[in-house]
Amino acid sequence: MPGRKSRMIGCLLGGAIGDAMGYPVEFMRYSDIARRFGGAGVRDLSVSNLISDDTQMTLFTAEGLLNGLKTGKSLTKSVYRSYLRWYYTQSKSKMPGAKYEGGLLNEAEFFANRAPGSTCLSSLSSGIMGTLADPINNSRGCGGVMRVAPCAVFPDAFTLGCRVAAITHGHPGGYIPAGALAALLQKLYYGQSLPDAVEDVIAELGEVEGAESTQEALRHAVALAEEGRPCAPTVHELGEGWVGEEALAIAVYSALSFPTDFPQALRLAVNHDGDSDSTGAICGNIMGMLLGAGAIPVEWRDGVELCNVIRAYAVRLSTIPQE
Ligand SMILES: [Mg+2]
Known part of the structure; x- marks a missing residue:
């Protein structure tokens, strides 16, 4: 069984790899993916090894949480400051x-636009930090859930995941899937x-107000995985992943369909009609956390953009003392 360090490295590197596989498509x-890349679609990092906003923001989540822990201030506010960065x-x-120096800002690769989500950009440009009590908008986009993996190592990961997503996404369908993923x-x-x-x-979602749609999407993912015919048309039954619940459900469905096979789960999670980089990133988080870094092909682990920075932040997260 993988240790916690291996799991956390797997979680963040896995997310980056899924993001990089999905970003070009x-x-x-x-149908267009199949025409361009063949019926199996994108199979590895040979098309592109570049991470997108999903992984960039995941790392800024990690930076914010670690800074908050160090200073003893609010974790969520610290993540907000990191998102401003x-x-x-x-x-x-x-x-x-x-502050606009140091930390992740030392890495030139972050200064690249990789189709950043408009909800994240507009929320952060407002100068106001969204909270659960004071929703910043009515967005249920998947930009909240795709970036919260580092919350998993903190106490009450569900609430932290919801709060971190609510910084930019004010609809329960935007932040509850984030809490669910962190949990x-x-x-x-x-x-x-x-x-x-x-x-x-x-x-657990049965106890949470506003969680019905996320609960229902996850139930649907479980039922489809039990039917066992993993392919793009089945993924489509869960939606396209542009909204939070659908992105989480597609990722969970892909993981449940290939629970011991990291590459196959990711291929299912990125080759479909929908938001491939976010569903790939979330599925990579899940598969890497489940199987550990050792289950990821070494050329992918060492080939994805910023892999050394990602690994270093994962190690730091894995050393946080548990309650
Ligand atoms: Mg993206």
Whole structure:
């Protein structure tokens, strides 16, 4: 069984790899993917090894959480300040409230626009931090759930994941899937099996106001995986992943369909009509946390953009003392 360090490295590198596989086909229908790359679609990092906004923001989430832990201040506010720093990499605009040097800003690769989500950009440009009590908008886009994996190693990962997503996404369909993913990843981090962890999350969502659509999407993912015909048309039954619940459901469905095979789960998660980089990133987070870094082909682990930075942040997260 993989140790926690291996799981966390797998989680963040896996997310980056899924993001990089999905990024070139994010806006393509499956029929167009098949025409361009063959029926099996994108199979590895040979098309592109570049991460997109999903992984960039995941790393800024990690940076914010680690800074918050160090200073003893609010974790969520610290993540908000880190997101302002990410916003600076995308816009060159320095919003008040953050420092614009050091840490991840030392890495030139972050100053690249990789189709950043418009909801994240507009929320961060407002100068207001969204909260659960004061929603910043009514967005249920998947830009919240695709970046919260680092929350998994903190106590009450569900609430933290919701709060971190609500910085930019104010609809429950935008932030509850983020809480659900953080909770799911935490259970896997502690060694629970994937089917058990998914069932527990579905049950726990029953206690949460506004969680019905996320619960329903996850139930649908489990039922489809049990039917067992993993392919793009089946993925399509779960939607296209542009909204939070659908992105989470597609990722969970892909993981449940190939629970011991990292490459195959990711191929299913990126080759479909929908938001391939986000569904790939989330599926990579889940598969890497479940199987550990050793299950990821070494040429992918060492080939994805910023792999050394990603690994270093994962190691730092894995050394956080558990309650
Ligand atoms: Mg993206």
